[in-house]
Amino acid sequence: MINGGTTIHTADGSTVNVTPRGLEYDLHVRNARGETVATVVMNQDDLDALYEELDAHTTVEWEAA
Numbered sequence: 001m002i003n004g005g006t007t008i009h010t011a012d013g014s015t016v017n018v019t020p021r022g023l024e025y026d027l028h029v030r031n032a033r034g035e036t037v038a039t040v041v042m043n044q045d046d047l048d049a050l051y052e053e054l055d056a057h058t059t060v061e062w063e064a065a
Contacts, residue, residue: 008054023044
């Protein structure tokens with residue numbers, strides 16, 4: 001479970017910022033220029049499934065936002 005924010009950095013310079021919002025999480029996807037390209041709201045179960053997929057298929061750098 002994420003208590004604070006988390007930032008995922010991609011190989012092309014994009015980022016995904018994950019921020020808790022009550023019982024849900026906001027995901028803000030930005031390209032390498034810092035422009036928002038998507039905003040997604042997920043519940044805990046969906047976010048856990050996303051992290052499991054990422055861990056299974058990629059090498060991800062995580063940092064506290």
